[in-house]
Amino acid sequence: MRARTTPPLLSFLAPALALVFVAGAGAAGQKPPASSPKRYTIPELVKAMSPAVVFIGNAGRGGQVESIGSGFVVDANGTIVTNYHVIEGAQSLQVKTKDGEIYDRVEVVDHDERRDLAVLKVRPFKPMPTVQLSSSEPEVGEDAVAIGNPKGLEHTVTAGVVSAFRQAEGYRLMQMSVPISPGSSGGPVFNLEGKVIGVATSQIREEGVQNVNFAVPIDYARPLIDSRNTPLTVAEFTKKVSGAAPPAAARRKTGSSGTPEILGVWNVAHDHGDVFSTFCLGKLYVTAEVIGFTNDVGVHHWEVPLDAVKEIAKNGVYGADKNAFHVRLLTNTNYNLVAVNDQMNYLAPDMLILQVLKLQRDAQRK
Numbered sequence: 001m002r003a004r005t006t007p008p009l010l011s012f013l014a015p016a017l018a019l020v021f022v023a024g025a026g027a028a029g030q031k032p033p034a035s036s037p038k039r040y041t042i043p044e045l046v047k048a049m050s051p052a053v054v055f056i057g058n059a060g061r062g063g064q065v066e067s068i069g070s071g072f073v074v075d076a077n078g079t080i081v082t083n084y085h086v087i088e089g090a091q092s093l094q095v096k097t098k099d100g101e102i103y104d105r106v107e108v109v110d111h112d113e114r115r116d117l118a119v120l121k122v123r124p125f126k127p128m129p130t131v132q133l134s135s136s137e138p139e140v141g142e143d144a145v146a147i148g149n150p151k152g153l154e155h156t157v158t159a160g161v162v163s164a165f166r167q168a169e170g171y172r173l174m175q176m177s178v179p180i181s182p183g184s185s186g187g188p189v190f191n192l193e194g195k196v197i198g199v200a201t202s203q204i205r206e207e208g209v210q211n212v213n214f215a216v217p218i219d220y221a222r223p224l225i226d227s228r229n230t231p232l233t234v235a236e237f238t239k240k241v242s243g244a245a246p247p248a249a250a251r252r253k254t255g256s257s258g259t260p261e262i263l264g265v266w267n268v269a270h271d272h273g274d275v276f277s278t279f280c281l282g283k284l285y286v287t288a289e290v291i292g293f294t295n296d297v298g299v300h301h302w303e304v305p306l307d308a309v310k311e312i313a314k315n316g317v318y319g320a321d322k323n324a325f326h327v328r329l330l331t332n333t334n335y336n337l338v339a340v341n342d343q344m345n346y347l348a349p350d351m352l353i354l355q356v357l358k359l360q361r362d363a364q365r366k
Contacts, residue, residue: 037193042145042159045194050098050155051129053147053187056086056120057094065094070148070187071120072196074225076127078103080120081221082186083201084111087118091235095122098155107231110224111241115171115216116201119224121231131188133218134195138162138174146178146200146215148187156184160211162197167272168280168300174198174215189215263287263359266352270295271336276319284327284337284352286359291327293335304329306360312353325349 040048052073057065069086073079080095087093093106103122111118138144145159160177167173178189180200189198198215232240264286270293272278282295292303308329315324319336323346327335339347 039192040194042157042192045145045190045192046147046157049131049188049190049194050147050157052131053098053155054080055094055096055149055152055154056080056082056186057096058087058090059092059094060089061091063092068149068152068183069185070183070200071095072186072188073128073130074133076124076130078122078124078128079109079225080122081188081199081225082118082120083199083216084113084116084118085201086186087111087120087234087237090238093120093234095120096154097128106234108234108237109231110227110229111237112220112224113241114169115220117199117216117221117224119221119227131190132195133222134191134193134197137217137219138191138197140164143192144176144178144197145190145192146180146184146187147190148180148184148200150181150183152183158184160213163212165217166214166280167278169302171220172217173201174217176213176215177211178213178215179203179211180213261287264352264355267340268293269338269340270300271319271324271338276322276324276336276338279338281340286356288359288362291356291360293337302335309360312356312360314349314353322346323348325353 054071054073056069056071058067058069060066067086069082071080071082071086074081087108092104095103095106103124105123107121109119109121140162142162143159144162145157147155147157150156158179160179163175163177165172166175174197176189178200180187180203184200185202187200188196189200191197196218198217199221200213200215203213262285266284267281268284269276269279269281272280280295280300282293282300284293285291286306289306290303291306291309292301294301309327310330310332311326311328313325315326315336318324319338322338324336324338327337339349339352341347
């Protein structure tokens with residue numbers, strides 16, 4: 001039997017017909033590949049995004065700027081994101097843009113003290129340059145760029161990578177190798193798509209520690225940006241926040257400097273809820289009326305009246321191998337801690353517990 005052959009004309013057309021069928025199938029059954037987001041070089045990113053980064057001056061009662069920080073514009077009508085600690089205690093604020101315009105009329109839209117965020121509003125005479133917020137969390141190891149005003153050196157650029165994510169008290173922090181300094185707080189941290197992934201907030205400054213910096217993930221700022229609160233003047237906001245302090249805070253015994261007198265302070269490791277697999281180092285302290293903790297980075301802090309403490313005792317099981325102890329409140333909130341020395345060796349907490357209990361009894365007698 002002879003093999004069947006293709007007629008000469010069809011033999012010539014077959015490759016072309018095959019191409020038509022393949023192309024048609026692709027067009028009907030597949031979507032064209034999505035275009036990749038634009039990726040900037042660092043100089044391109046800085047040129048495009050730095051006009052939306054602002055300088056913020058915190059002025060006290062005398063009108064003098066007492067501290068500085070950074071912020072960034074998220075809509076053309078003058079909404080600005082920064083850190084809460086940048087505006088804390090202010091009677092007025094000054095916002096200065098890259099082109100030299102200064103806004104003295106600044107209002108506070110919303111804030112989140114725990115996560116160290118605040119949203120401000122100015123009234124621009126023309127649309128302001130803005131940034132875009134990232135819709136996805138960065139990966140560890142991803143490049144990151146910060147623009148801020150360290151020590152008043154406006155629009156300073158630093159770069160590094162996202163180093164890790166850390167659990168603070170009730171929220172997450174983004175650790176990064178992007179250097180920041182006082183004055184950088186509140187500035188944007190970008191990915192190389194030019195989108196904001198975090199708000200620069202703090203760094204560890206102590207001997208033997210290099211380039212350990214933190215930013216608040218940008219998703220925490222979204223509800224504040226969308227807030228429908230009636231904006232308050234800075235003085236009104238400061239008065240409102242100060243008036244919300246617990247009565248015990250106003251009754252604290254103070255030293256000669258007018259600051260609360262610290263009656264006891266201890267180096268401790270504060271557990272993050274995973275049997276000390278992750279923790280932060282800081283100080284447990286007691287005054288005449290309160291007990292509190294602040295970590296060495298300055299972003300993890302709690303403080304309660306001594307009469308709110310239900311129990312302070314050694315742990316029977318949880319972290320017992322590390323001599324852990326707990327401070328339990330009447331609300332059943334529980335803080336697990338380990339006393340440590342400068343060499344990070346675990347210490348028996350017995351004397352610490354006895355001292356705190358004595359101070360608590362003394363406070364109850366008053």
